[in-house]
Amino acid sequence: MNVEVDYEESLKWYLKSAKNENTSAMVNLAYLYGNGIGVEKDLTNAFKWNLEAANSGDSSGINFMFERLWILCRIMKQYYLT
Structure with a gap:
């Protein structure tokens, strides 16, 4: 079964969850931002x-x-x- 992943939709829900103090969502957001998955690569946001x-x-x-x-x-x- 092939399921297409919608990273933009994932980003939207991770942001909503992270703003409600869900730490797993925060870590997932960091991963998406750090690797440029579904969003432009942004190391500052990943670190944040x-x-x-x-x-x-x-x-x-x-x-x-x-x-x-x-x-x-x-x-x-x-x-x-040195």
């Missing part, structure tokens, strides 16, 4: 929704933020050691 999810205690949002912090620390270490 992951941060919102993390601030709400969502483990996926928290993991994403820790990964970005780890990357930033590695970049800073490399910059200051």
Whole structure:
């Protein structure tokens, strides 16, 4: 069974859910924005929704933020050691 996915419709419902503090929707929005799925790629919005999810205690949002912090620390270490 082939089901066509309507990412624009998904985006609409994820936004509505995220604005009602649904952390899973926040993480899904971050994924869509970060990968440009159904929407123009927007890393700022992707980061924003992951941060919102993390601030709400969502483990996926928290993991994403820790990964970005780890990357930033590695970049800073490399910059200051060279």
